Amino acid sequence: MRYGHSLTFSITNFSIFTFLxxxxxxxxxxxNRYASLLQLCCLQSSISCSFDRAVHAHMIASGFRPRGHTLxxxxxxxxxxxxxxxxxxxxxxxxxxxxxxxxxxxxxxSAIGDLKLAKEIFxxxxxxxxxxxxxNAMITxxxxxxxxxxxxxxxxxMRRNDFSPDNFTFTSVIGALALVAENERHxxxxxxxxxxxxxxxxxxxLNALISAYVKCASSPSVSSSSLMGAARRLFDDxxxxxxxxxxxxxxxxxxxxxxxxxxxxxxxxxxxEEMVVAxxxxxxxxxxxxxxxxxxxxxxxxxxxxxxxxxFTYTSIISVCANAGFFQxxxxxxxxxxxxxxxxxPDFSLPVNNALVTLYWRCGRVDEAREIFNxxxxxxxxxxxxxxxxxxxxxxINEAQSFFKEMPEKNILTWTVMISGLAQNGFAEEGLKLFxxxxxxGFEPCDYAFAGAITSCAVLGTLEHGRQLHAQLxxxxxxxxxxxxxxxxxxxxxxxxVEAAESLFLTMHCVxxxxxxxxxxxxxxxxxxxxxxxxxxxxxxxxxxPDRISxxxxxxxxxxxxxxxxxxxxxxxxxxxxxxxxGEDHYxxxxxxxxxxxxxxxxxxxxxxxxxxxGVSIWEALLAGxxxxxxxxxxxxxxxxxxELKPEHDGTYVQLSNMYAVAGRWVDVAKxxxxxxxxxxKKEPGxxxxxxxxxxHVFLVDDAVHPEVHAVYNYLDQLDQEMRKxxxxxxxxxxxxxxxxxxxxxxxxxHSEKLAVAFGLMKLPRGATVRVxxxxxxxxxxxxxxxxxxxxxxxxxxxxxxxxxxxFRNGECSCGNYW
DNA sequence: ATAGGGTTAG
Numbered sequence: 001m002r003y004g005h006s007l008t009f010s011i012t013n014f015s016i017f018t019f020l021x022x023x024x025x026x027x028x029x030x031x032n033r034y035a036s037l038l039q040l041c042c043l044q045s046s047i048s049c050s051f052d053r054a055v056h057a058h059m060i061a062s063g064f065r066p067r068g069h070t071l072x073x074x075x076x077x078x079x080x081x082x083x084x085x086x087x088x089x090x091x092x093x094x095x096x097x098x099x100x101x102x103x104x105x106x107x108x109x110s111a112i113g114d115l116k117l118a119k120e121i122f123x124x125x126x127x128x129x130x131x132x133x134x135x136n137a138m139i140t141x142x143x144x145x146x147x148x149x150x151x152x153x154x155x156x157x158m159r160r161n162d163f164s165p166d167n168f169t170f171t172s173v174i175g176a177l178a179l180v181a182e183n184e185r186h187x188x189x190x191x192x193x194x195x196x197x198x199x200x201x202x203x204x205x206l207n208a209l210i211s212a213y214v215k216c217a218s219s220p221s222v223s224s225s226s227l228m229g230a231a232r233r234l235f236d237d238x239x240x241x242x243x244x245x246x247x248x249x250x251x252x253x254x255x256x257x258x259x260x261x262x263x264x265x266x267x268x269x270x271x272x273e274e275m276v277v278a279x280x281x282x283x284x285x286x287x288x289x290x291x292x293x294x295x296x297x298x299x300x301x302x303x304x305x306x307x308x309x310x311x312f313t314y315t316s317i318i319s320v321c322a323n324a325g326f327f328q329x330x331x332x333x334x335x336x337x338x339x340x341x342x343x344x345x346p347d348f349s350l351p352v353n354n355a356l357v358t359l360y361w362r363c364g365r366v367d368e369a370r371e372i373f374n375x376x377x378x379x380x381x382x383x384x385x386x387x388x389x390x391x392x393x394x395x396x397i398n399e400a401q402s403f404f405k406e407m408p409e410k411n412i413l414t415w416t417v418m419i420s421g422l423a424q425n426g427f428a429e430e431g432l433k434l435f436x437x438x439x440x441x442g443f444e445p446c447d448y449a450f451a452g453a454i455t456s457c458a459v460l461g462t463l464e465h466g467r468q469l470h471a472q473l474x475x476x477x478x479x480x481x482x483x484x485x486x487x488x489x490x491x492x493x494x495x496x497x498v499e500a501a502e503s504l505f506l507t508m509h510c511v512x513x514x515x516x517x518x519x520x521x522x523x524x525x526x527x528x529x530x531x532x533x534x535x536x537x538x539x540x541x542x543x544x545x546p547d548r549i550s551x552x553x554x555x556x557x558x559x560x561x562x563x564x565x566x567x568x569x570x571x572x573x574x575x576x577x578x579x580x581x582x583g584e585d586h587y588x589x590x591x592x593x594x595x596x597x598x599x600x601x602x603x604x605x606x607x608x609x610x611x612x613x614x615g616v617s618i619w620e621a622l623l624a625g626x627x628x629x630x631x632x633x634x635x636x637x638x639x640x641x642x643x644e645l646k647p648e649h650d651g652t653y654v655q656l657s658n659m660y661a662v663a664g665r666w667v668d669v670a671k672x673x674x675x676x677x678x679x680x681x682k683k684e685p686g687x688x689x690x691x692x693x694x695x696x697h698v699f700l701v702d703d704a705v706h707p708e709v710h711a712v713y714n715y716l717d718q719l720d721q722e723m724r725k726x727x728x729x730x731x732x733x734x735x736x737x738x739x740x741x742x743x744x745x746x747x748x749x750x751h752s753e754k755l756a757v758a759f760g761l762m763k764l765p766r767g768a769t770v771r772v773x774x775x776x777x778x779x780x781x782x783x784x785x786x787x788x789x790x791x792x793x794x795x796x797x798x799x800x801x802x803x804x805x806x807x808f809r810n811g812e813c814s815c816g817n818y819w
Numbered sequence: 820a821t822a823g824g825g826t827t828a829g
Contacts, residue, residue: 131820133820140822172823174823175822244823251825278824282825310826312825355826389829452829
């Protein structure tokens with residue numbers, strides 16, 4: 001809202017200036033006024049405010065043609081205010097653009113990364129016209145765009161053509177050489193070259209040299225401490241140090257993850273008081289390392305000493321608040337900035353507002369983040385990406401998608417956020433489509449984008465596609481990527497190939513708690529409950545702190561392995577040992593674990609210890625447990641609560657009907673079934689009955705009857721008979737006894753309803769197409785089971801799942817491409 | 820007109 005004032009301010013000024021401009025008869029005065037006016041526009045520039053165009057139009061309308069120095073100044077102003085197209089327009093109107101205009105444009109193109117256009121201008125300039133500054137700009141352009149070799153080659157060309165390099169040239173060339181330097185020896189050669197050139201005493205050149213050492217120190221294959229030591233010696237030997245020399249060393253330590261050394265250097269004295277950049281570097285260093293307290297402490301010192309705080313300070317400290325969840329402090333900072341920065345330039349407000357957008361959504365206020373976004377006078381890609389992440393993170397996929405479509409430009413991060421957001425919110429197919437679309441549009445995927453696509457495959461259970469992505473990932477050189485590796489572990493596990501997940505986990509260059517959690521979950525989901533718990537213990541032994549997800553995973557593993565005591569113990573240790581407050585999800589799992597084991601008394605006492613009212617997940621766990629053990633009163637009570645809390649949810653009907661089935665109360669089963677049909681929930685996911693096109697009906701096996709596999713057979717057989725008694729005649733009888741069953745692989749499945757589909761498939765004619773309900777994904781265990789089935793019964797099975805086809809033949813599966 | 824340090828999106 002504050003920006004509203006500045007807008008009025010500049011509108012008033014606009015009329016005054018126009019008045020003054022038209023009153024200026026002297027062309028030079030007029031030119032200067034136009035330039036000042038444009039300068040004002042730069043400060044006020046916003047997407048909706050295009051005064052500079054108005055000024056430009058005014059110039060043309062009044063027949064004023066800027067030339068020479070004035071024109072160059074205008075071009076420069078346009079370039080600086082990111083209105084490169086206007087600058088180019090002016091440039092193209094000059095019959096013979098001079099070297100200054102050319103230099104300005106080259107560096108502007110360099111800044112936006114358009115080397116092609118920069119080169120075009122460079123090559124279109126005759127040797128006669130060129131000068132040292134012109135060469136410097138082009139060398140810098142190459143250097144800024146990571147083409148060190150081209151920069152060095154151009155430097156040679158410059159020497160060949162007898163242009164004498166100046167300190168700017170050396171600084172730029174050293175920057176370029178730093179790009180190609182791979183080890184300490186290269187840096188030393190660089191050092192020698194500097195000494196030979198006679199610039200070994202020039203502060204700016206030495207700063208560049210120090211910066212080269214620092215950059216080289218960050219590359220993975222070198223010893224960073226030795227290179228930082230060399231940089232430090234250079235610094236110590238300097239005759240004259242400026243602010244930059246100090247900050248280069250500090251950021252060097254920070255970048256090389258040695259915050260203690262940075263702090264020691266920082267505190268060591270000799271630095272001038274007002275070195276805001278150095279303070280900012282320290283704060284951002286602490287921020288990135290997750291040392292939020294230290295970052296805040298530095299910020300406090302800065303604030304109390306009355307130092308100038310700039311946009312970098314604010315952005316970093318707001319990020320601290322966003323990452324650490326200090327919402328109150330973040331809000332106070334927001335208010336403080338609004339109060340103290342009366343008329344902020346876009347250079348100030350843009351990054352600060354971007355950080356604020358992130359602060360608000362991370363603290364669960366997506367709508368407030370949106371409000372800030374809406375009020376922003378200038379937005380850039382970062383702003384858009386920040387809010388997109390907000391929507392995705394809040395699971396507001398519809399809004400995310402329309403926001404995504406609205407975006408004026410996108411980068412790889414935009415795509416990645418959207419792809420993984422879709423994958424994690426149940427729109428995996430859309431995620432994969434987007435990944436392909438992104439590649440078609442020429443965006444080179446990064447490892448995070450791969451991770452998103454791989455997650456989609458995990459959700460869909462499309463193993464072949466997942467494997468293809470794995471191969472592509474290696475081709476792109478991301479085989480040591482942590483995020484992609486973690487996604488792959490989950491993908492292989494969910495597609496039933498635990499061995500692949502395991503060998504990946506064991507060979508990954510580095511792993512984090514996410515990797516451990518993924519691997520523990522992989523083992524747990526495939527019936528290797530004991531190994532899952534062993535792995536969890538191993539993780540603890542390695543000194544890796546478990547997080548909320550670790551406990552969810554390990555509680556599930558205990559549940560599947562029937563390790564009730566162990567699970568209960570882990571649950572109790574969550575807060576007492578690791579200080580993690582259990583959430584409702586943890587309570588639900590431990591109650592589920594206890595109920596499954598028939599320990600309803602313990603479950604009840606856990607429930608009573610809950611700090612809040614039991615929600616849906618708790619009642620679901622209770623119902624599931626009651627169903628297994630046929631505890632009718634508790635089950636019915638839980639179902640009633642669930643009908644109240646979540647009336648539209650079909651799962652309750654399913655559980656209730658299964659509970660009656662376990663108790664042999666087939667009339668009640670039929671009643672619930674009728675109720676379901678009346679409510680139209682028949683075709684919802686998780687429905688007990690699956691219709692297949694050949695009119696086979698399969699009653700779902702539930703993990704209720706696990707882990708005794710033979711009980712499954714008997715149970716199904718019994719069901720078959722009971723169904724017939726009720727007058728319900730399935731087209732095919734369940735023939736399960738003649739089937740080999742590998743208990744290890746499938747018995748402890750969590751996706752037992754999908755397993756049931758597999759059972760049903762056995763009895764279908766060769767090549768039959770089975771329609772599986774739209775939202776029931778063929779994945780993980782089911783995938784594995786059908787593969788197994790196709791081998792055992794020696795027949796080809798085609799399963800249609802939504803728009804996709806899975807062909808199972810002789811134990812292998814190929815998936816039909818649908819995009 | 821050109822260089823060198825610090826910020827924000829997963």
